[in-house]
Amino acid sequence: MDLSQQNIMYLPGIGPKKAEILKKEIEVASWEDILFYFPYKYIDRSKIFKIREIDGTMPFIQLKGKIRNYEFLGEGSGRRLTAVFYDDTGTIELVWFRMLKQIPDLYKIGTEYILFGKPTIFGHRINIAHPELETENKFYEGEVGVQGQYNTTEKMKNAFLHSRAIQKIITQILENLKTPLTETLSEDIIEKAHLIGLDEAIRNIHFPKSASELRKAQYRLKFEELFYLQINILQVTKYREKRLGGFRFTKVGDYFNNFYHRNLPFELTNAQKRVIREIRQDVNTGRQMNRLLQGDVGSGKTLVALLALLLALDNGFQGAIMAPTEILANQHYETIQSLVAGLNIEVALLTGSTKKKQRTVMLPRIKSGEIQILVGTHALIEDTVAFGHLGLIVVDEQHRFGVAQRAKLWEKNTIPPHVLVMTATPIPRTLAMTIYGDLDVSVIDELPPGRKPVKTYHVYDAKRGQLYESVRKQLREGRQVYIVYPLIEESEKVDLQNLMEGFENTKKIFPEYRVCMIHGKMKAAEKEAQMQKFVAGETQIMVATTVIEVGVNVPNASVMIIENAERFGLSQLHQLRGRVGRGAKQSMCILLTRYELSENTRKRLSIMTETNDGFVIAEEDLKLRGPGDIDGTQQSGIAFNLKIANLAHDGQILSLARDLASEILEEDPFLEKPFHAILKNRLDKLNRQRRTGWFMIS
Ligand code: ADP
Numbered sequence: 001m002d003l004s005q006q007n008i009m010y011l012p013g014i015g016p017k018k019a020e021i022l023k024k025e026i027e028v029a030s031w032e033d034i035l036f037y038f039p040y041k042y043i044d045r046s047k048i049f050k051i052r053e054i055d056g057t058m059p060f061i062q063l064k065g066k067i068r069n070y071e072f073l074g075e076g077s078g079r080r081l082t083a084v085f086y087d088d089t090g091t092i093e094l095v096w097f098r099m100l101k102q103i104p105d106l107y108k109i110g111t112e113y114i115l116f117g118k119p120t121i122f123g124h125r126i127n128i129a130h131p132e133l134e135t136e137n138k139f140y141e142g143e144v145g146v147q148g149q150y151n152t153t154e155k156m157k158n159a160f161l162h163s164r165a166i167q168k169i170i171t172q173i174l175e176n177l178k179t180p181l182t183e184t185l186s187e188d189i190i191e192k193a194h195l196i197g198l199d200e201a202i203r204n205i206h207f208p209k210s211a212s213e214l215r216k217a218q219y220r221l222k223f224e225e226l227f228y229l230q231i232n233i234l235q236v237t238k239y240r241e242k243r244l245g246g247f248r249f250t251k252v253g254d255y256f257n258n259f260y261h262r263n264l265p266f267e268l269t270n271a272q273k274r275v276i277r278e279i280r281q282d283v284n285t286g287r288q289m290n291r292l293l294q295g296d297v298g299s300g301k302t303l304v305a306l307l308a309l310l311l312a313l314d315n316g317f318q319g320a321i322m323a324p325t326e327i328l329a330n331q332h333y334e335t336i337q338s339l340v341a342g343l344n345i346e347v348a349l350l351t352g353s354t355k356k357k358q359r360t361v362m363l364p365r366i367k368s369g370e371i372q373i374l375v376g377t378h379a380l381i382e383d384t385v386a387f388g389h390l391g392l393i394v395v396d397e398q399h400r401f402g403v404a405q406r407a408k409l410w411e412k413n414t415i416p417p418h419v420l421v422m423t424a425t426p427i428p429r430t431l432a433m434t435i436y437g438d439l440d441v442s443v444i445d446e447l448p449p450g451r452k453p454v455k456t457y458h459v460y461d462a463k464r465g466q467l468y469e470s471v472r473k474q475l476r477e478g479r480q481v482y483i484v485y486p487l488i489e490e491s492e493k494v495d496l497q498n499l500m501e502g503f504e505n506t507k508k509i510f511p512e513y514r515v516c517m518i519h520g521k522m523k524a525a526e527k528e529a530q531m532q533k534f535v536a537g538e539t540q541i542m543v544a545t546t547v548i549e550v551g552v553n554v555p556n557a558s559v560m561i562i563e564n565a566e567r568f569g570l571s572q573l574h575q576l577r578g579r580v581g582r583g584a585k586q587s588m589c590i591l592l593t594r595y596e597l598s599e600n601t602r603k604r605l606s607i608m609t610e611t612n613d614g615f616v617i618a619e620e621d622l623k624l625r626g627p628g629d630i631d632g633t634q635q636s637g638i639a640f641n642l643k644i645a646n647l648a649h650d651g652q653i654l655s656l657a658r659d660l661a662s663e664i665l666e667e668d669p670f671l672e673k674p675f676h677a678i679l680k681n682r683l684d685k686l687n688r689q690r691r692t693g694w695f696m697i698s
């Protein structure tokens with residue numbers, strides 16, 4: 001029986017309305033879908049607490065007792081239903097905000113129930129909102145201690161599709177099955193990875209017989225998930241290597257050498273040299289280079305990019321460098337212009353705000369190859385832009401440039417240009433393997449000499465006065481200062497207002513200095529003008545939102561104050577901090593927050609004050625937030641929706657999955673051998689189910 005063809009709608013108690021909600025809310029439509037809808041946590045339901053034992057800090061718990069009476073309270077949106085629940089040790093209040101009318105019919109006064117819910121402190125009392133209640137005989141039907149809890153949404157709950165209802169659907173399906181579930185991994189893999197079978201795993205993930213059975217089930221299902229992900233990624237790589245050739249840059253010529261020996265303003269760091277070597281090898285293999293260059297902010301990636309571009313030029317090709325914002329594109333343009341001065345290299349800038357007239361002149365010169373290095377924003381991969389012979393494209397700050405866009409480059413050319421993707425957001429190894437698994441990785445793990453690590457302090461709002469005095473001292477010494485405000489879409493109005501007030505206040509606090517402002521809502525030209533004032537030192541203080549986050553380089557700016565630092569994520573704070581500490585002077589970064597902070601926030605802030613190491617921060621970020629939130633996974637265009645594996649914790653399983661996947665593909669790249677049929681079928685099916693078939697693009 002193909003479970004993906006069995007609609008859950010026809011199960012007793014479901015019907016079209018509930019089926020539609022399940023489809024909409026959690027994308028569950030078939031028997032297979034719901035069997036692969038795993039619990040997000042497990043609770044030991046063998047323990048029943050006494051009311052006397054309860055405090056407000058407990059997780060979900062169980063009580064056994066009766067409802068004494070109901071009472072309707074409040075008006076309008078504050079209207080609610082409360083009940084007194086009691087056992088032989090005391091009473092506790094239950095409260096409902098929805099479905100007030102039905103509840104008293106559903107749960108009878110005087111009947112003994114097993115109650116399941118989370119106690120919370122409300123005012124000075126403890127209550128339990130929207131508890132689940134079951135009569136005892138119903139409750140023990142076929143259930144043991146450890147029980148799965150399923151994620152449900154508000155809409156699901158309103159339709160009585162709470163965790164327990166999901167569990168019941170799954171019970172029904174498993175009872176209905178006449179034969180075991182069809183295996184989805186081949187025998188040799190099951191053996192090599194020491195896995196239990198699918199049928200056993202699915203049954204135990206939903207209804208664990210014991211903690212150890214549960215662990216085996218989790219291991220098997222995590223492995224399977226990561227294995228197919230790796231198969232996909234590795235196939236893209238194989239495919240590209242097989243089908244698509246790459247330009248050969250065999251020569252190191254005058255452009256490279258002249259720049260290196262005449263124009264290079266300083267000695268390269270060892271890390272920079274190593275990466276250049278890696279790139280040189282890579283572009284001389286006859287295969288297309290797809291390399292991710294990771295290097296912390298200020299590690300000197302631009303220079304590496306330029307050297308790679310010069311290599312392209314030496315071999316008769318054009319090069320392009322693409323930045324995520326106009327400000328950054330402008331800055332790259334200027335940096336590169338000045339670095340290659342006197343070398344007779346034609347550099348041009350193309351962004352969204354390039355005038356039509358200029359564009360018309362530029363396009364034919366790009367086509368003819370006259371323009372040798374084109375710097376720009378996304379505008380430069382638009383369809384109207386045709387290169388004569390583009391050999392290398394450098395993409396700065398990759399988290400805005402996903403696999404889909406890279407695929408576009410492959411599409412456009414019979415032989416695709418080499419691609420160098422640069423990022424200062426260090427992607428933890430496990431994550432890099434998973435989402436950017438088709439890229440080779442180079443790392444610049446060394447800062448240019450003489451840099452002093454930024455000193456970071458966490459300061460409460462109440463201490464502002466003192467802070468401003470020490471900032472004034474810095475200003476007097478000729479330093480420049482950033483003051484950063486959060487601005488997020490959801491609270492845009494309030495945030496903008498805060499920013500404006502901050503701007504006005506700053507002018508009042510530092511009347512002897514000039515202040516400029518920059519935020520995402522400004523026109524590009526306006527932003528640029530403000531930025532230029534700051535770069536030129538005409539203004540000493542810049543009030544800004546996170547638009548300054550990426551790549552901006554003002555070495556004289558040595559102080560950064562981050563307002564409402566509690567509202568920023570770790571990676572973002574680190575990125576922001578990277579704007580200072582670029583000159584020879586000691587820099588500092590001040591994280592301003594209110595006094596009351598959650599534990600998680602305190603942890604973030606203390607990590608920031610303790611370390612400057614981007615990799616440590618990225619790992620911590622992954623642990624604190626989970627991979628779904630990492631900058632860029634959303635925009636990366638990758639179907640990246642793990643059901644059970646957790647990249648922060650399952651690194652070992654991932655490595656094993658990757659090794660086995662790569663072993664198999666080594667021998668049978670397209671899974672054509674009969675004993676891989678089981679894998680091929682499953683893979684095809686997963687790919688059909690996925691809405692974005694990115695791996696098919698190439
Ligand atoms: P990022 O890696 O953040 O893009 P940049 O390329 O902007 O860093 O470099 C930061 C600063 O360091 C620039 O001012 C650059 O000129 C300087 N720099 C780069 N490489 C070196 C080096 N080897 N020695 C000294 N300074 C360097």
Ligand code: MG
Nearest residue numbers: 301302396551
């Ligand atoms: Mg940079």
